[in-house]
Amino acid sequence: MSSFSGGRRVLITGLGFITPIGNDRATVSANLRAGKHGLAPVQFLGNPQVPVRVAGTVKDFSVESTSPREWSWPSCYDLPRETLRGMAPHGVYAFCAIQQALADAGLKPDDVANDDQTGLFCASAGSAMLMYNNLALMHSVRGERGNPMGVVSSIAGTLNFNLAAHFKITGAVCGFVSACASASHAIGYACDEIRLGRLKRVLVVGAEELNAETLLPFAAMRALSPQSDPKLASRPFDAGRDGFVGGGGSVVLVLEEASFAAERGASVYAEVAGWGQAADGYSVAMSHPAGAGLQRAIGRALADAGVEPNKIDYVNAHGTSTPVGDRAEAIALKTVFTAAGARPVVSSTKGLTGHPLSLAGAMEAGFCALAMREGFTPGNPHLVNVDEACADLLLPRESLATGPSTVLNNSSGFGGSNVCHVLKRWAI
Amino acid sequence: MPLANLPASPSQLARYPVEARDAYERFRTTGDVNALSLVILAAVRDFMPKRSLGVGMELRSDMKLMEDLGYDSLAVAETVFFFEDLFKVRIQNTELMTVRTIGELEQFVIKKLAENANKPAV
Numbered sequence: 001m002s003s004f005s006g007g008r009r010v011l012i013t014g015l016g017f018i019t020p021i022g023n024d025r026a027t028v029s030a031n032l033r034a035g036k037h038g039l040a041p042v043q044f045l046g047n048p049q050v051p052v053r054v055a056g057t058v059k060d061f062s063v064e065s066t067s068p069r070e071w072s073w074p075s076c077y078d079l080p081r082e083t084l085r086g087m088a089p090h091g092v093y094a095f096c097a098i099q100q101a102l103a104d105a106g107l108k109p110d111d112v113a114n115d116d117q118t119g120l121f122c123a124s125a126g127s128a129m130l131m132y133n134n135l136a137l138m139h140s141v142r143g144e145r146g147n148p149m150g151v152v153s154s155i156a157g158t159l160n161f162n163l164a165a166h167f168k169i170t171g172a173v174c175g176f177v178s179a180c181a182s183a184s185h186a187i188g189y190a191c192d193e194i195r196l197g198r199l200k201r202v203l204v205v206g207a208e209e210l211n212a213e214t215l216l217p218f219a220a221m222r223a224l225s226p227q228s229d230p231k232l233a234s235r236p237f238d239a240g241r242d243g244f245v246g247g248g249g250s251v252v253l254v255l256e257e258a259s260f261a262a263e264r265g266a267s268v269y270a271e272v273a274g275w276g277q278a279a280d281g282y283s284v285a286m287s288h289p290a291g292a293g294l295q296r297a298i299g300r301a302l303a304d305a306g307v308e309p310n311k312i313d314y315v316n317a318h319g320t321s322t323p324v325g326d327r328a329e330a331i332a333l334k335t336v337f338t339a340a341g342a343r344p345v346v347s348s349t350k351g352l353t354g355h356p357l358s359l360a361g362a363m364e365a366g367f368c369a370l371a372m373r374e375g376f377t378p379g380n381p382h383l384v385n386v387d388e389a390c391a392d393l394l395l396p397r398e399s400l401a402t403g404p405s406t407v408l409n410n411s412s413g414f415g416g417s418n419v420c421h422v423l424k425r426w427a428i
Numbered sequence: 429m430p431l432a433n434l435p436a437s438p439s440q441l442a443r444y445p446v447e448a449r450d451a452y453e454r455f456r457t458t459g460d461v462n463a464l465s466l467v468i469l470a471a472v473r474d475f476m477p478k479r480s481l482g483v484g485m486e487l488r489s490d491m492k493l494m495e496d497l498g499y500d501s502l503a504v505a506e507t508v509f510f511f512e513d514l515f516k517v518r519i520q521n522t523e524l525m526t527v528r529t530i531g532e533l534e535q536f537v538i539k540k541l542a543e544n545a546n547k548p549a550v
Contacts, residue, residue, distance in 0.1 A: 069443055069474075082477030085506065145512045148505035 005195035009273075011426060012369045013266040014105025014254030016097035019363060020056030020247050020353045023074065023096075025104065029370055033399050035381030037352040039230035039245060044212040052219050053228040055210055056247025056354030063089035064211065066133040068153075083166040086152040088127030090209035091162050093250035098163060098203060101252035106266060113168035117200035117260075120169040121190045122159035123182035123358045124206075128213035130154035159207055171199050177358075180318070181277075181413030182206065183251075184361025188275040188419055190255050200260040203252060206362030210248030214357075218246065221285065223322060234355075235382040236319035236348035237326050237390040244320040247354030251363040269369035270407075273307065273424040276300025280416025287325045287412060291332025294318075297418035298336045298408065305422035307406060309340035312422070314377050314404035316364045318412045319348025320355045329410065330390040338392060344408070345400065346393045351382040361411040365421060368407045372425050375403035431456050431541075433516055440514050444470045461538045467514075468534045472497070475507045489531030511537055517544045 015025060020038030022028040031038065040057045044050050062072045068084045077096040087095070102109060112118045134150035147153075152161045157175045164173040172193065176185040183206030190202035208214070218224050225243035227233035234245040256266060278296035280288035287294070302309060315333060319326055326348075337344060349367050356363060371377055377400035386395060407423040434456045441449050448470035454463040469487050478498040493499040499507075504527075508519050517540045527533050 080478065082500075082503075085477070085502070144518060145509060148502060148509055 006197060008195045008197060009258040009271055010191045010194045010255050011258050011261050011266070011271055012253050012269040012423075013256045013261050014101040014107065015269065015366045015369060016099070016101030016104060016252040017366060018058060018061075018093040018097045019249040019251065020058060023060060024100065025370065028367070029374055031352065032349065032367060032371065032378045033376050035352065035379055035399055037230050037234070037382070039234060039354055041228070044216060050216065050219070051226040052215060052224050052246070053226065054230050054233045054245055055215065056245060056249070056356060057210060058093060058248045061092065063092055063209065066130060083162060086149045086162050088130055088153050088158045088209065089211070090124065090127065090207040090248065090250060091153075091159055093209070093248065094122070094159055094163060094205050094207040094252070095166070097207070097250040097252040098167065098205065101203070101254050105254040106264075107254070109167060112201070112203065114170050116170050118169060119172035119190065119193060119199045119202040120160060120164050120167070120205065121174055121176065121186040121202055122163065122205045122207075123176045123186045123362060124156055124159040125177065125179070125182070125208065125214070125358045126156035126158055127154045127209060129209065129211045132213050159205055163205060169203070171201075178417040178419075179413035179415070180320075180355070180357050180360050181411045181417040181419045182358040182361065183363070184365070184409070184411035184419035184421065185277070185417075187253065187255070187272065187361060187365055187421055188277065191272045191275055194255060194257045201254065201256045203254060204362055205250065205252050206359035207250035208248050208356040208359040210246055215246040218244075225321065231382045234321045234351050235384070236317065236321045236351050237330065237380065237387055237393070237395055238321075238383050239385040239387040241321045241323060241326060241387070244322055244350070245354035247356035249356055249359060249363065251359060251366045253362060253366060253369070268426040270372045270423045271426045273422045274301055274303070274305030275419065275421045276302070276304055277417065277419045279418065282416050285414050287328035288416060289324070289328055291328040291335070293416050294329060294332040294410065294412060294418040294420075295335050297420045298332065298410070301408065301420035301422050305424070307422055307424075309337050310342040311406050312337070312342065312344045312408045314368070314371070314407045315344050315346045316368050316378070316407060316409045317346050317348040318360070318410045320350055321348070325412065327387065327389045329412070330387070330393055334392050343394050345377055345404070346395055347378045347380045349378050351380055361409070361419065364411070365409050365423065368409050368423050372403050372405070372407065372423065376401060377404055431459060438514060440510060441467075444474070461541070464538060465534055468537060469530070471507060471510055472530055472533070475499070475503050475510065477503045487530060489529065489534065491530050492528050493530070493533070494528070507533075515541055515544070517541065
């Protein structure tokens with residue numbers, strides 16, 4: 001535990017899931033245990049020639065239209081028009097995930113509204129779809145009129161703007177934009193705000209939408225798998241992997257300071273024992289070939305948590321199923337763990353969900369917390385032929401019926417941002 | 429007089445009640461401004477931020493958008509943009525200050541359409 005924390009510890013006390021593998025905790029847990037993926041056939045822009053054929057789709061929502069009036073979501077969530085009007089498609093996912101997480105934490109919306117001790121930290125890349133639509137209108141009328149909700153619904157802060165207003169968050173509100181490391185940054189800085197004594201509780205929100213405008217630019221980078229069979233498309237650490245599969249959704253974590261959580265009798269998933277970050281300083285898009293920044297980020301997370309490498313019994317890898325990225329992560333893991341005589345179980349749950357970009361870190365932290373409390377460890381069900389570069393890693397195909405006690409959760413984003421968390425089983 | 433610059437069956441009205449869509453068509457094909465009332469009432473109901481207020485409420489022309497219907501400045505801006513986009517007119521911020529009730533909104537839209545009748549569409 002870092003010296004600045006004054007003994008304050010950070011707990012995960014609530015989770016909300018809107019994910020490709022389920023929109024509630026029980027379904028997510030069952031699919032993680034069974035190794036059942038949430039990838040489905042997709043066709044973008046009505047064009048079968050687009051080389052993107054499967055994605056981690058979000059079920060029971062319809063947010064394809066550029067008009068919020070035409071969106072639908074599960075009827076158990078009460079989303080009023082005054083909130084909906086400024087939202088992006090992924091904001092709807094996030095709204096539902098927050099309502100779910102608050103209920104899971106035993107909190108009512110009134111408990112977080114106008115509470116100076118509660119903050120809201122969001123990870124979002126904005127809505128490229130709505131941005132494109134708004135700007136196309138602007139150009140078509142030569143700037144003479146535009147949608148008044150165009151800014152707040154589409155720029156990268158859209159989650160924080162809308163959710164803070166609806167849930168009346170007064171503690172602290174901010175957003176994180178580091179691509180696929182965004183949600184992990186949100187968790188890390190939320191953890192620090194609590195440890196510094198500035199906030200008692202933070203709602204950490206990661207969300208991403210899945211549509212042509214968000215995903216197809218990655219096809220232009222040749223980063224996406226062209227496979228149509230989900231099991232072949234997303235297969236982290238497999239020798240035949242050929243790119244990532246996009247995904248959408250939202251996951252919300254309720255983080256609370258331990259004594260504050262205890263006072264209200266909160267149920268605990270796990271402790272966020274520490275985190276670390278380090279950058280590659282290497283490429284705008286590709287990982288450092290030896291995972292140099294990731295190695296340092298892991299080291300810093302372990303040091304912050306006061307955990308030796310041999311105490312980590314599960315690593316939820318970033319593992320997106322790209323040839324370069326998985327190899328770099330495997331080298332980083334071997335450098336840190338093998339050298340210390342440790343061999344934790346490693347899996348990438350992106351085999352089941354696809355890669356939801358800004359959401360990834362929160363989604364996978366949620367999966368880890370769930371696994372720790374419910375007593376299982378996710379596997380690598382799509383792994384057939386392990387890549388030689390990953391051969392020394394302990395990569396079980398099937399999930400394990402025992403839960404980890406200390407977890408490392410990795411995320412890496414464009415520009416070489418690497419963020420890692422250490423989660424520990426909480427025992428009073 | 430038909431309004432040639434307005435499209436038939438605009439997407440903005442696709443989800444509106446059939447009587448509002450029929451009224452729009454009557455206005456578009458005949459220029460009858462009396463038909464606009466149904467379109468405006470449907471839009472006012474559609475942009476009410478607090479949906480619960482609108483359930484079963486009979487809208488009257490003397491109702492104030494903000495005080496009676498829960499409109500805020502963003503909802504007013506949305507409504508204005510809707511009419512700008514639907515009728516291809518331009519509405520300045522200063523003009524909005526005169527509109528407080530449903531009836532004033534109706535008269536304002538009619539006035540803007542009259543001003544716009546002989547101008548090219550934007």
